[in-house]
Amino acid sequence: MPTDRSPRPTLEAVAAHAGVSRATVSRVVNGGPGVRAEVRERVRASVQALGYAPNFAARSLVTRRTGAVAVVIAEPESRVFSDPFFSRQLRGIGRELACHDTQLLLMLQERAEDHERISRYLAGGHVDGVLMFSLHGQGPPPGAQALAAGLPTVFGGRPGWPGAAEDPGLLYVDADNRGGARLATEHLLGLGRRRPAALTGPLDQTSALDRLHGFQDALTAAGLAPSRAPTAGGSFTAEGGERAMAQLLEHEPGLDAVFAGSDLMAVGALRALRAAGRRVPEDVAVVGFDDLESASWADPPLTTVRQDVEGMGRIMARLLLRQIGDVPADGGRGVTARTEEPASPVITEARLVVRASA
Amino acid sequence: MPTDRSPRPTLEAVAAHAGVSRATVSRVVNGGPGVRAEVRERVRASVQALGYAPNFAARSLVTRRTGAVAVVIAEPESRVFSDPFFSRQLRGIGRELACHDTQLLLMLQERAEDHERISRYLAGGHVDGVLMFSLHGQGPPPGAQALAAGLPTVFGGRPGWPGAAEDPGLLYVDADNRGGARLATEHLLGLGRRRPAALTGPLDQTSALDRLHGFQDALTAAGLAPSRAPTAGGSFTAEGGERAMAQLLEHEPGLDAVFAGSDLMAVGALRALRAAGRRVPEDVAVVGFDDLESASWADPPLTTVRQDVEGMGRIMARLLLRQIGDVPADGGRGVTARTEEPASPVITEARLVVRASA
Structure with a gap:
């Protein structure tokens, strides 16, 4: 430059x-x-x-920094503004960046033209780094333009495109989706349930896939055949969960437990179970995932897996600032322990929150 | 530069x-x-x-433009992400900017430090112009830093700080809040109601104040004394509307109509009226303002005043692009008719949508 x-x-x-x-x-x-x-x-x-x-400020004259970081979300604004996940993650990111006097610039990338235009802006030297959210595994790696422009980049969620798993340079922050789903399923099995089913999100999203795998891990460990356990896709929405639950009940009327890969799907499942005259948890135990506010308002209140969404946002910001060079390695607490160690992806704990539904 | x-x-x-x-x-x-x-x-x-x-792109080399526009919202992110007003306005802004290959950068300004940091970024030459939303009239003019940095700026909503009304250089886009409120109140009076009350938003917001004035205009025109009409503050929320409506009923049990300055307050008012055993519209006719989606779902469906929020976003973007020099004056349809005319604030029509509540 x-x-x-x-x-x-x-x-x-x-x-x-x-x-x-x-x-x-x-x-x-x-x-x-x-x-x-x-x-x-x-x-x-x-x-x-x-x-x-x-x-x-004198700072940017000395460091050639802009003092700003882009958060690029490759989702339509209707999704971004209706899904509490994003606002909580953005709160964490914004607060951590503010601690380091760095401005958050939010850009939504919906169509192909947006991609091109955002690439241009990122390459134009207006930001010091990029936080990239893209939930779907298809298409070109959405952060490639930032990486190619030489900008430090951290992904929100494990990238799922072909080759991503083998790329040691990709930095991301995610919840332990697989471990959390395993905990949820172990809880159901621990209650004596032996005919569990799963409601899954779109399997082109790594979070949905990892949660399904965690469900299967628990079954295998308990000596049950994962291939026998019924699953249905509920697209991470309440409506989808309701529909998928009704399907499962039709095909497997004897099921006694449901692991739903998201709280919204779990809430939909509760509705379908009520409509079918099943009592929760007596007839069917239900566990969700996310611990949204709605989980504790559900009837009955949802047992679920909590991921610390705001905390993940903070860690993403710290990891990025460290790449930019604003945070000494030993100051990025929770990010890495040793100065010489290269930065690596961070997987945050997911833990079970037991309420009334299971 | x-x-x-x-x-x-x-x-x-x-x-x-x-x-x-x-x-x-x-x-x-x-x-x-x-x-x-x-x-x-x-x-x-x-x-x-x-x-x-x-x-x-070659364009920015020729024009020295960045191809980006900042949208600064001086509200906490919890508000921005929960209020459908912002997402609809941002959709309009984003679509119009996209038509002119311009990137939207969203920045939230919550605390004093944010103000300082955003000022620095705006002054750093990273954007071509600013769209500024700040609903409250207190404190320093929130767009002053952008104006001072020589950046074209357009405000969302009529600025309310002291001196704003006398500043011919301030550009803004707003709905005809006063005219719309007058229409709503005239509709109530046209139904034969003679004891109308108003629920108001926070009166440090020009939209709330203008809607109250429109209510009073209609009363005056009908020969009723505005000072006699009961009003109560409902802070633009459903909870606030419910509380304020209950207060009004206590003090003025004979009221037969309510103009609520927002749909959320109207929905709260419906709840309070039901709790008090009043039928809507038979006993009390209710009109809202905004025409949110929830207006048509209300029970009974709300008669309300529609403002074209997405359209206002588009006009803001066009007005700004014209200031930046990207849109020929005659191409900014709906913005101004004559090339020589200086740009001026745009007030968009607010129109009555009659449903069942009045």
């Missing part, structure tokens, strides 16, 4: 250019009241003419 | 530096599969070493 060593215009230069006092420039720049519109216009014109950058 | 006339590195230069073919560089840069991790690493290193900016 070419560096710019021309002196930056000062507040004094703006004041002289506009023919006003330093105090007036300062008031206009900082948004204080009591400056006539005409004078304010003149100051603004001078600010623009000289390219004066108020509050442009 | 200093310009950079050093030639930009080409794809060929990167290929030569990395010792690979153009095709391989292109594949790495565009995220295609089939490149060994080691080779990819080498290409990335060359990209970084040469400062190669893939897809860095």
